[in-house]
Amino acid sequence: MRPVTRIDPNLPVGAYQTYQITRRRDTTVRAVCEQVACQAWRNGWDSVIDERTELGTAQAAYIRTQSRRTFREMRTEQGLTVFRFESGQRCFADHQTVPELYLVRDGDWRGNPTGRKRTHSRAADWVEDFGENQLRLVENQRKG
Structure with missing residues (x-):
């Protein structure tokens, strides 16, 4: 297995948020x-x-x-x-399909220091949350 190469973060783990789409392996639901x-x-x-x-x-x-x-x-x-x-x-x-889970949690690959996490019920809500986070990052970068 190839080792994971990561860039060392400039900020503490609490300054990050992780957005993830995942699935439960053993759960299926009826689908249209x-x-x-x-x-x-x-x-x-x-x-x-x-x-x-x-x-x-x-x-x-x-x-x-x-x-x-x-x-x-x-x-x-x-x-x-x-x-x-x-x-x-x-x-x-x-x-039938395996439902996707739309997760947002504090932290990054080093951990979740606050333990806070959210699960969006709709993909559109997750995408909107992600987009708003990206806009906040751009704004903060402009401010310095």
Whole structure:
């Protein structure tokens, strides 16, 4: 394993803040298509159904009456029904993902002297916090 090369900090550990995005290894949650970059959600998809079977009849009835999705219905020469779904809508798969944790803590790699840490519930809040911190650093640098 390669050793970590770090520049020696100019300030005490308490003068720093660490922003980190991490995941818990053993935790999964249900996710929507957009969160997992689902190809069906992104590009749309076709469901080809054989309505001559009991399963196909039930699937087609569900799509037409209960799915609450936008589609066009077509027939193939073989007598199959094709439901063409537009992109940007939830597919029929149950997706799962490992949620990201958006952390901010006092200190740096040397430790957290105050023990203070925050977890943002949304990525956008973490990004906003990070951006505001960067602006404070630039302001302080200008002041000297």
